[in-house]
Amino acid sequence: MTPPPARAGGDTVPRACEVEAGIARGRVRFNRGDFWGSHEDWEAAWHVAPPADRTILQGLIQAGAAFHKYVVHDNPAGARRLLTWATDKLDPAPDGHFGLALGSFRAHLHRWADRLAAATPAAGTLAGLPYLEWAPDAPARIQLDAVRLYEVYLGERRAVLVAAEAGGDVGWGECRLAWETHGLWSSLVHTLAPAVLTEPIAVPSELRVVWSGLATNPCAEAGLEAALWDLWARRRGVSLAAALGIAARPVVLAAQVRGGTPEALRASRDHLVAYGYRHLVYPARPNADRRVVPELAAGGPGGFAVDLGGAYRPSDFKALQALDGLGALWFGQPATPARLADAVTLARWLRTPVALGGWGTAPEAECAYDLDALDGLLVDPGICGLTEAAHIAAFAAGRGVPAAVVGTAETTVGAAADLALAAHAGITWPSAIAHAQPVGDGRAVRPGDDGCARPGDGPGLGVRPTDAWLASVATRHAVLRA
Numbered sequence: 001m002t003p004p005p006a007r008a009g010g011d012t013v014p015r016a017c018e019v020e021a022g023i024a025r026g027r028v029r030f031n032r033g034d035f036w037g038s039h040e041d042w043e044a045a046w047h048v049a050p051p052a053d054r055t056i057l058q059g060l061i062q063a064g065a066a067f068h069k070y071v072v073h074d075n076p077a078g079a080r081r082l083l084t085w086a087t088d089k090l091d092p093a094p095d096g097h098f099g100l101a102l103g104s105f106r107a108h109l110h111r112w113a114d115r116l117a118a119a120t121p122a123a124g125t126l127a128g129l130p131y132l133e134w135a136p137d138a139p140a141r142i143q144l145d146a147v148r149l150y151e152v153y154l155g156e157r158r159a160v161l162v163a164a165e166a167g168g169d170v171g172w173g174e175c176r177l178a179w180e181t182h183g184l185w186s187s188l189v190h191t192l193a194p195a196v197l198t199e200p201i202a203v204p205s206e207l208r209v210v211w212s213g214l215a216t217n218p219c220a221e222a223g224l225e226a227a228l229w230d231l232w233a234r235r236r237g238v239s240l241a242a243a244l245g246i247a248a249r250p251v252v253l254a255a256q257v258r259g260g261t262p263e264a265l266r267a268s269r270d271h272l273v274a275y276g277y278r279h280l281v282y283p284a285r286p287n288a289d290r291r292v293v294p295e296l297a298a299g300g301p302g303g304f305a306v307d308l309g310g311a312y313r314p315s316d317f318k319a320l321q322a323l324d325g326l327g328a329l330w331f332g333q334p335a336t337p338a339r340l341a342d343a344v345t346l347a348r349w350l351r352t353p354v355a356l357g358g359w360g361t362a363p364e365a366e367c368a369y370d371l372d373a374l375d376g377l378l379v380d381p382g383i384c385g386l387t388e389a390a391h392i393a394a395f396a397a398g399r400g401v402p403a404a405v406v407g408t409a410e411t412t413v414g415a416a417a418d419l420a421l422a423a424h425a426g427i428t429w430p431s432a433i434a435h436a437q438p439v440g441d442g443r444a445v446r447p448g449d450d451g452c453a454r455p456g457d458g459p460g461l462g463v464r465p466t467d468a469w470l471a472s473v474a475t476r477h478a479v480l481r482a
Contacts (some may be wrong), residue, residue: 019045020055021245023060023098027132029389030064035071039064045138056097057263059089063109067129068115080116083109090099096135099236101202105132119320134202138482139164139171142193142224144184146476149410149437159410159467160184160220161439162227164196164327170463171231174414175223176382187217189478192224197482204228205387218360222385226417229386230460239458241420244390250452251422253445254279254305254404254430262292269296272435278451279303279430281332281406284320285311297326303430305404306352310334314345323352329429330355332406335368343373355429357406362391369401374427377403381421383416389421397426404429409436416463418457441467 022045030038034036040059046057063086070079087109095103108130118139145165148156160175175184191214199210207225233243241248255277259265265282272280278301282293285308306328312320323331333343335356347354359365368374377396381389389405396403403426407418415436422431433453438444441464445453463464 010374019049019298020098020236020242021045022048023057023100024245026060026064027100030067030132033071033129035064035066036069039068052196053087053098056093059086059093062086062089063105063130071129076116076119083113083116087113096137099134099137099232101133101135105130117259132205136200136202137166137232137235138197138200139166139228140197140482142186142197142227142479142480143187144193144476144478145470145474146473147411147473148468149473156354157410160188160223161413161470162188162223164224164227164231167235168229169231169234170464171227171229171234171460172413173223173226173228173230173417174382174407174409174411175219176410176414177219179244184217184220186220188224189480190215192220193480196228197480199472201228203425204232207385208387209222216384218385222382223414225385226381226414230417233458234460237459239420239456239463240386240417241423241455242458243460244386244420244424246295246390246420246424248420248423248455248457249425249429250450250454251419251433252279252430252451253447253453254281254303254432255279255435256281256406257283257296257305258430265292265296265297269300273301275435276449276451277301278447279305279329281305281307281432283307283309284323285309286316293323294326294422297328303329304434305329305332305355305429307406310336310339313339313342314349317346317349320346320350324350326352328352330378330402330404332357334358335364335374338339340368340373343368344371347373347375353402355402361388361394362395365392366395369395369399374389375402377401377405379403379421379427381410381418382404382408385415386421390424393421393424393426394425396428397424402428405431405433407432407434409434410473411439411465412436412444412463413439413461413465416456416461417478419445419453420461423455437462440469 022041026038026041042060062082066079066082069075090106093102145161162173164171195210233240255272257268257280259268280300282296284293284306308331330353332355335358353375355376355378356374379389379392405418406423409415415434418433433445
């Protein structure tokens with residue numbers, strides 16, 4: 001095995017995200033029977049792994065080589081020798097290291113070493129080949145805090161923050177639309193959290209299976225799922241973006257202008273421009289908001305989009321014509337089944353791209369695209385959850401559909417999750433990450449001099465509420481234990 005390559009300055013710099021990604025790729029290839037491919041992925045991870053992890057990775061590498069030698073080269077003796085070396089390195093490793101179910105994997109390797117020593121399998125026999133699983137994981141404790149916040153242009157706002165704890169690590173998520181959404185707290189306390197505490201999962205993307213058939217609240221699901229993704233990433237020492245399989249990159253930021261009067265809208269716009277936003281999203285409900293949009297856009301920083309808020313139908317086409325020639329990136333509408341026919345008509349009549357948002361699942365977005373109901377996709381992880389949001393972004397990338405993250409976060413817990421998702425290659429429009437309230441620990445999501453923000457390097461979100469901040473804003477508190 002060649003020594004790890006030297007980085008700038010001659011130092012070897014461990015890169016947790018590369019290690020985790022290489023391990024995950026190798027696991028998939030191993031389970032598909034591409035044993036040499038798994039060997040190559042794990043060796044690439046070994047090159048950048050911390051010294052303490054290299055012995056375990058060598059064990060995985062030798063396991064991949066052993067089954068390659070047995071299956072491809074029909075060499076049971078060579079395979080047994082490699083398996084002996086592999087188990088020597090893997091036996092001392094704790095189960096769950098790298099998030100892998102190493103205990104059951106080691107047991108498989110020992111059985112195969114014994115079988116090969118006894119020459120019991122016929123040459124090339126593939127039955128019963130080992131499978132490398134993720135280690136099932138369940139939080140031991142879930143904490144819920146309903147918080148009351150104040151937003152200058154909208155007044156009082158509410159959210160529910162979720163903390164999932166396991167092994168001393170804590171992951172955080174935000175349940176949004178807590179004011180507008182009935183039953184959110186009850187869904188968390190009585191249905192979702194108990195299910196998570198009693199049903200171990202290997203990776204948070206399995207949560208929909210755990211929750212299938214339960215009568216729940218989608219925003220509650222999304223917030224708890226975000227907490228479990230943060231926990232999953234923290235326990236593996238990687239960023240949330242890396243945990244979701246996203247190669248982090250700068251995200252061009254937009255911000256939503258808010259206010260109930262033209263004066264408040266102007267003040268909100270000026271406030272956001274002062275913060276460095278180069279792209280803004282203006283509301284255009286069929287009242288004074290719509291008439292003030294041309295003025296707002298003319299006095300703004302340049303790029304902008306318009307949120308129609310579901311208030312326009314084809315019969316309102318004349319009212320929209322005044323906005324259609326302003327050069328907006330998109331007109332946003334909610335994706336409700338009853339309005340898909342309207343969306344198809346508006347998308348055909350308007351020059352400005354019509355983008356639909358509020359998706360609950362990726363198949364919903366795919367269906368609307370196939371019906372020609374949209375020109376672009378708006379994704380809110382606070383409604384559909386991070387797993388489905390990543391699937392929607394992947395669909396957008398695969399079909400070449402422009403997309404943006406338009407989040408509804410009230411705190412930087414939710415905004416940091418939105419930012420991680422917005423780094424996906426399928427998110428090509430500027431993303432409206434909420435100008436959210438800081439929670440005490442971790443940087444706020446703000447544009448830099450280039451108008452971009454960069455997802456945190458981890459572990460996890462890189463944001464967590466402090467006890468002092470929670471004490472100052474919490475109105476309700478609950479703790480559930482396994």
